[in-house]
Amino acid sequence: MASAAGTKVSTSGAAAAFEKVKFFPYWLDNPAAPAALPGLKGQYTADVLVVGGGFTGLWAAIKAKERYPHFKVVLIEAGRIAYGASGRPCGIISTSIMHGLQNAARVFPNDIDQLEELGRINLDGFKRDLERFQIDADIEWNGEFTAAIDSAHFPILEEDYALHLQHGHEMVLLNQEQAQAEINSPLFQGALWGKNRSGTIHPAKLAWGLRSAALKLGVQIFENTPLQRISDHSDNLKIATPEGEILAAKVFLGTGVANIGIPDINRRVMNVLDHIVATEPLTEEQLSRIGWKNRQGFYDTRTQLNYGRLTKDNRIIFGGSVTYHYGEPLDPDLNRQAGTYQGLIQAFFATFPQLSDVKFSHAWGGPIDYCSRGSVFARQYFSGKAVYVAGYTGFGVAASRFGASMGLNTLFGTDSPEQHLDIVKKGTAYIPPGILRWIGAKITFIAFDGADAEGGWKRAWIKFVKSLGFPM
């Protein structure tokens, strides 16, 4: 392996750095994780049943109980709280509820101002709620940093900069020298640093904090309790679980990418696995090699984008390497082989060659609820007695609080600003199923790997997929 001076890391060096890795999310590997709550046994009734204990389900349970204190609100989770995407993200808090302003402009150009306003209200409410519930989740309000890895990408940043200024964001556009003064990567040719209402968070601590807030409000939570079947039962819905049954007047489905027996859901949402690695804590000297004094979460502009942030104890969390598995199996820890992470490790060392002496402690996968509009949607089932909420496409840490409210408003027919906008009125398109989906995903992910450097058919394919209306 090269010394810490910044030369290229060999394949064997990268493998050695990965030798002692634990294939488990760093966030969940924490002695402070709460003990499991008992599973549901027997017959229950509920005014509102929430299915799924990720951010969306937890916020939905809290908001339902706060809005309707006299209601019996029950939450069931198939595994443990935050077992799905919510225990596995990079943890960058993004201002947008729309997967970014560019995406809002792409899908709902007529509603941008209102969506921006809803994003601001959501983030301010998110901050207030965490204070109110006394949730300590290592939040740092240090902004979002988008780094151009090619000078040809700079015009994209300039366009993004102008769009954000137009919508009142506090943004700074940085040239190469200024970008590298913030985060010293030789790849960064410039950057856009958004400074308001964004930062980083410890996602598992957030989920555990929300769990505790929900319990204190009187929500009944059952872990290791998967919904096995949902069916109409006159004015109620009947939900079967392995050892019990619940009759509920209203059901909020915060089940992310899972297949819960409603085929329409999985025609609109695709389960893509993204991957992340965590380093061991950096020493002060290692940290000094890369600067990063302002500790912003960053994304880069590669087609297969990489992203990263620092943890409280100065590990680097670095992600961005997608795979797709035929049939969309639910196990997010499907990839426990070092091979899956090779490209990601190489990308890490290309981003931070000065850290060639750093070792990795954890590696994990997590499900992305990819949908064609790239942003959260709420869709009703069972004549309006159930609502399903998902589709964040990799940007749901804070947007899930908005998704939960939008879903409850839809479920209860509550008049609220978003109900008058296309985010509610328009759905998200079908994504071709089965073998067609698999072939499309395979070609796209092969194209991701090399589209920037090689161009040719890979770039042409990505352009074609974008032209079909899929977010990239």
Ligand SMILES: Cc1cc2nc3c(=O)[nH]c(=O)nc-3n(C[C@H](O)[C@H](O)[C@H](O)COP(=O)(O)OP(=O)(O)OC[C@H]3O[C@@H](n4cnc5c(N)ncnc54)[C@H](O)[C@@H]3O)c2cc1C
């Ligand atoms: C690798 C990765 C990096 C990411 N990075 C970021 C980031 O930096 N910033 C950002 O904003 N977003 C990020 N995201 C996205 C973010 O994590 C998600 O948008 C968010 O966590 C979605 O929350 P959710 O509650 O909708 O879904 P989930 O957290 O997946 O929750 C769904 C829950 O439903 C449960 N469930 C499923 N089936 C059943 C059933 N039959 N019965 C009962 N329960 C069931 C699951 O076990 C799961 O706990 C990232 C995601 C991944 C995977």
